[in-house]
Amino acid sequence: MGMQGKAGALERLKSGWEHARRRWWVRWGVDLVVLAVLLTAVAAWQARRLPGAGTPAPAFTLRTLAGETVSLDSLRGKPVVLAFWAPWCGVCGMESSNISRLRSLAGDSAHVVSVALAYDDEEAVRRFVAKHGVDYPVLLGDDGVQQDWRVDTFPTVVFLSPEGRVERAVVGYTTLAGLSWRLLL
Numbered sequence: 025m026g027m028q029g030k031a032g033a034l035e036r037l038k039s040g041w042e043h044a045r046r047r048w049w050v051r052w053g054v055d056l057v058v059l060a061v062l063l064t065a066v067a068a069w070q071a072r073r074l075p076g077a078g079t080p081a082p083a084f085t086l087r088t089l090a091g092e093t094v095s096l097d098s099l100r101g102k103p104v105v106l107a108f109w110a111p112w113c114g115v116c117g118m119e120s121s122n123i124s125r126l127r128s129l130a131g132d133s134a135h136v137v138s139v140a141l142a143y144d145d146e147e148a149v150r151r152f153v154a155k156h157g158v159d160y161p162v163l164l165g166d167d168g169v170q171q172d173w174r175v176d177t178f179p180t181v182v183f184l185s186p187e188g189r190v191e192r193a194v195v196g197y198t199t200l201a202g203l204s205w206r207l208l209l
Contacts, residue, residue, distance in 0.1 A: 073174045074182065074193045081188050082172035086139065086163040089150065094137070094163055096188065103134040103191075104184040105207060108165070110142040111152035113178040115197050120156040122200040123181075126207065127160045129200075134207060139165040141175060183207060 075082065081104075085095040096104075107123050109116035127136035140149045140162055153162060173182070182193045183206050192206055 073176065074180065074195075075174065075190045077190055077192060079190050081182070081184050081190055082169075084163075084165075084169050084172070086165060086169065089146070089153065089162050089164065094161070099135045099137065099184075100186060100188050102132075102186050103207060104186075104188075105130070105134060105136045105203070106182045106184065107136070107138040107160075108141055108170075108173065108175045108178065108180040108182070109138060109152075110178045111140065111148040112142070116179045117152070117156050119179050119197050120158055122198065122203055124157070124159050125200050126203045129204060130207060137161045137163060139163045139169065141165040141170045142178070181206075183209075 081096060083096050085093055087093055105123075105126065107119075109119075123136060123138060130136055138158070138160055140152070143149050146164065149162065149164065152158070170176075173180075177195045179197070180193065180195050181198060181203065183191045185191050192209065194202065194206065198206075
């Protein structure tokens with residue numbers, strides 16, 4: 025193909041693209057794909073410091089608000105969803121109902137547990153629980169847990185395999201659909 029043929033083919037391609045862009049569904053489709061790629065990149069960047077997929081989950085034994093102790097090892101045998109949050113975090117409050125619904129949907133097939141971090145006192149955690157109608161287990165984390173799990177943004181949700189390995193993590197508000205999809209993967 026000569027130079028003139030290549031230029032003609034390029035011109036036809038450019039003309040076809042301009043014609044397609046005049047259609048609303050093509051414009052919206054391209055915009056949605058760009059938005060999805062951008063959101064995926066931001067989410068990956070936010071989760072970059074968290075324990076990587078396939079690594080053993082950092083162990084802990086924590087106290088619940090009721091005074092019982094729960095170890096991460098006691099949750100093995102089922103997938104685990106660990107939702108890390110702080111009582112002062114507004115986004116955590118918005119996501120709380122999604123965590124609750126996920127727990128209801130998962131039933132006995134997975135453990136859905138939350139870990140409160142970065143709180144001044146236990147009363148702040150209790151106020152958050154009461155305000156948002158938290159009906160899932162709340163463990164009282166500390167600076168050591170926050171460092172071990174490398175959580176520096178709230179909310180952070182980590183998904184573990186039944187064997188206790190990190191499978192994936194997400195930082196920031198996550199919809200019920202997003203939580204469910206990640207649990208099923």
